[in-house]
Amino acid sequence: MNAIIYDDIVSQRNTIFKVKVRAIAAEKRKVLIVNTNSGGHAIIGFYFAKELLGCGHEEIVSGGGRTVWGDPAEIGKVLEGAQFDAVLDNNGKDLDTVRPVADWAKSCGVKQFLFISSAGIYKPADEPPHVEGDVVKADAGHVGVEKYISEIFGSWSVFRPQYMIGSGNNKDCEEWFFDRIVRGRPVPIPGSGMQLTNISHARDLSSMLALAVENPSAASGNIFNCVSDRAVTLDGMAKLCAQAAGIPVEIVHYDPKAVGVDAKKAFPFRNMHFYAEPRAAKEILGWQGTTNLPEDLKERFDEYVKIGRDKKPMKFELDDKILAALKVPVAA
Amino acid sequence: MFFVVKVKAIAAEKKKVLVVNTNSGGHAIIGFYFAKELLGCGHEVTVMTVGEETSDKMKKPPFNRFSEIVSGGGRTVWGDPADIGKVLEGAEFDAVLDNNGKDLDTVRPVADWAKSCGVKQFLFISSAGIYKPTDEPPHVEGDVVKADAGHVGVEKYISEIFGSWSVFRPQYMIGSGNNKDCEEWFFDRIVRGRPVPIPGSGMQLTNISHARDLSSMLALAVTNPSAASGNIFNCVSDRAVTLDGMAKLCAQAAGCPVEIVHYDPKAVGVDAKKAFPFRNMHFYAEPRAAKEILGWQGTTNLPEDLKERFDEYVKIGRDKKPMKFEIDDKILEALKVPVAV
Numbered sequence: 054m055n056a057i058i059y060d061d062i063v064s065q066r067n068t069i070f071k072v073k074v075r076a077i078a079a080e081k082r083k084v085l086i087v088n089t090n091s092g093g094h095a096i097i098g099f100y101f102a103k104e105l106l107g108c109g110h111e112e113i114v115s116g117g118g119r120t121v122w123g124d125p126a127e128i129g130k131v132l133e134g135a136q137f138d139a140v141l142d143n144n145g146k147d148l149d150t151v152r153p154v155a156d157w158a159k160s161c162g163v164k165q166f167l168f169i170s171s172a173g174i175y176k177p178a179d180e181p182p183h184v185e186g187d188v189v190k191a192d193a194g195h196v197g198v199e200k201y202i203s204e205i206f207g208s209w210s211v212f213r214p215q216y217m218i219g220s221g222n223n224k225d226c227e228e229w230f231f232d233r234i235v236r237g238r239p240v241p242i243p244g245s246g247m248q249l250t251n252i253s254h255a256r257d258l259s260s261m262l263a264l265a266v267e268n269p270s271a272a273s274g275n276i277f278n279c280v281s282d283r284a285v286t287l288d289g290m291a292k293l294c295a296q297a298a299g300i301p302v303e304i305v306h307y308d309p310k311a312v313g314v315d316a317k318k319a320f321p322f323r324n325m326h327f328y329a330e331p332r333a334a335k336e337i338l339g340w341q342g343t344t345n346l347p348e349d350l351k352e353r354f355d356e357y358v359k360i361g362r363d364k365k366p367m368k369f370e371l372d373d374k375i376l377a378a379l380k381v382p383v384a385a
Numbered sequence: 386m387f388f389v390v391k392v393k394a395i396a397a398e399k400k401k402v403l404v405v406n407t408n409s410g411g412h413a414i415i416g417f418y419f420a421k422e423l424l425g426c427g428h429e430v431t432v433m434t435v436g437e438e439t440s441d442k443m444k445k446p447p448f449n450r451f452s453e454i455v456s457g458g459g460r461t462v463w464g465d466p467a468d469i470g471k472v473l474e475g476a477e478f479d480a481v482l483d484n485n486g487k488d489l490d491t492v493r494p495v496a497d498w499a500k501s502c503g504v505k506q507f508l509f510i511s512s513a514g515i516y517k518p519t520d521e522p523p524h525v526e527g528d529v530v531k532a533d534a535g536h537v538g539v540e541k542y543i544s545e546i547f548g549s550w551s552v553f554r555p556q557y558m559i560g561s562g563n564n565k566d567c568e569e570w571f572f573d574r575i576v577r578g579r580p581v582p583i584p585g586s587g588m589q590l591t592n593i594s595h596a597r598d599l600s601s602m603l604a605l606a607v608t609n610p611s612a613a614s615g616n617i618f619n620c621v622s623d624r625a626v627t628l629d630g631m632a633k634l635c636a637q638a639a640g641c642p643v644e645i646v647h648y649d650p651k652a653v654g655v656d657a658k659k660a661f662p663f664r665n666m667h668f669y670a671e672p673r674a675a676k677e678i679l680g681w682q683g684t685t686n687l688p689e690d691l692k693e694r695f696d697e698y699v700k701i702g703r704d705k706k707p708m709k710f711e712i713d714d715k716i717l718e719a720l721k722v723p724v725a726v
Binding site for chain 1: 520521523585626629633667687
């Protein structure tokens with residue numbers, strides 16, 4: 054397949070990256086990925102592009118893809134003359150940002166439009182997990198996009214991810230835990246530590262997207278929770294990271310309000326149950342997840358050490374504030 | 386009390402099914418719903434309850450409603466599973482469900498007798514409680530179980546001696562005819578304006594299914610033995626609920642406000658198992674095998690189902706029944722939480 058990654062300035066790490074090369078009997082498609090230039094979702098476009106290209110250890114360009122940069126509002130100029138069968142918007146969080154891309158795609162005959170939304174739009178519930186079809190927050194920016202593309206495209210699919218691990222991630226995930234574990238520092242976790250979250254390997258998200266591109270009629274008109282099919286507790290993530298590192302871990306729980314810190318700044322995951330399941334993908338696309346946190350985290354830790362991040366000098370100002378408030382000693 | 390059963394038009398053959406049912410506890414209701422569902426589908430059903438018909442235990446639900454099984458065309462008998470051959474002398478069955486034993490000593494006589502008289506399909510109600518606690522919920526069929534759990538020995542044995550076997554692992558149930566309190570524990574406190582003490586953070590997940598979901602899963606296994614055979618099925622609905630969430634949903638069903646109070650059982654000095662009806666930990670299994678292999682769909686809808694349960698709770702006058710809350714009082718005193726008179 055031909056894939057174009059279309060980024061604003063992307064800083065990607067130089068890393069080895071394995072892609073499952075699939076023998077696809079499906080027709081060859083031209084796919085455009087409009088990718089964000091930062092944040093947790095940046096990695097999705099990277100993995101997806103490489104999966105579509107079927108590249109082994111090569112990066113996107115050497116795998117045959119094309120990378121360009123520009124402003125989504127000017128997409129017509131940037132991609133003048135190019136034609137695509139499918140477009141994935143992995144950038145916008147609201148209609149103002151996505152509309153130019155969607156309108157342009159529609160105007161030049163793109164058949165299939167895919168959108169990376171967010172499982173964060175589900176309304177918190179007493180009855181996890183979040184399942185496709187559950188109520189979403191009406192005022193969430195992504196909701197406006199989902200609605201719009203469902204109105205203007207015959208073939209559309211929406212993907213709602215949570216958190217990801219994988220080489221090439223733009224945003225810390227497991228690293229936040231490794232940073233503390235390798236330095237023998239306590240891991241401060243807000244609340245009880247029993248909150249569920251979902252942490253998927255990016256390859257699971259890209260395989261789901263690839264299935265949608267290969268099976269547009271099955272995928273069309275559907276919302277897919279773009280996640281692996283297990284939850285992990287916040288405490289559990291700390292423990293699994295420690296096991297992957299082969300180092301003991303000391304978990305310390307705290308009440309952000311009582312301590313006077315903003316939990317969003319102090320901790321990488323939501324301080325509440327936040328667990329969606331990929332039921333639609335399994336049922337409609339025949340998708341299967343491969344995320345195996347115990348194994349995947351070992352790989353992530355190997356890379357963490359290889360790039361020397363375990364030796365990097367770091368400050369832990371928010372941690373120190375929390376630990377001081379709790380009077381927890383930190384090994385020198 | 387009305388009991389609505391979905392009558393399924395099945396092209397499948399009529400089967401003779403035996404249910405060996407426990408005489409008490411949370412699982413008793415399973416045999417009751419299952420028997421009525423099978424009868425509604427035109428199968429022949431015998432329910433053998435452990436113990437004696439005259440036992441005081443038979444005055445409680447679901448046993449005090451076994452006339453419904455009889456009027457539905459079923460047969461109810463009583464006896465000791467160790468003597469099952471005598472109790473059911475001459476009877477023949479296509480399928481047997483053991484909804485009684487928690488260990489091999491108890492189930493083996495039933496399994497061996499069934500094998501000896503040509504029963505083709507053996508079903509066993511095990512428990513989702515045998516899963517090893519995990520950092521990565523939910524419990525999925527195939528996950529590691531506690532090797533020393535009694536049910537595990539049974540699961541292993543029946544898999545060895547029957548060509549067609551299935552195992553079902555349930556959690557907690559609601560439904561008319563329940564032998565063990567579930568939602569009632571919450572209603573008791575909510576209608577009396579008492580705080581609801583919940584151990585830990587209240588964020589622990591559990592699963593609470595309507596008994597009709599369990600019986601529909603079992604019925605699918607009986608009508609599709611080849612699909613069901615050789616499989617373990619988590620016998621639960623497909624949503625979790627937090628402990629706090631259950632309290633809130635019960636309060637909503639009752640149309641009353643609720644005051645939740647969290648406590649540390651150790652600090653307060655109470656045994657959480659006696660103080661609270663559900664496990665003080667994440668305890669959440671999912672019915673993935675049933676959906677995939679049997680094409681089963683759940684219908685549990687806690688907000689709606691709890692309204693029905695509350696209506697019955699009031700109808701039988703339990704909201705007015707004088708009650709003591711000794712362990713609650715101990716907890717609340719330790720926390721210095723006032724209780725409205």
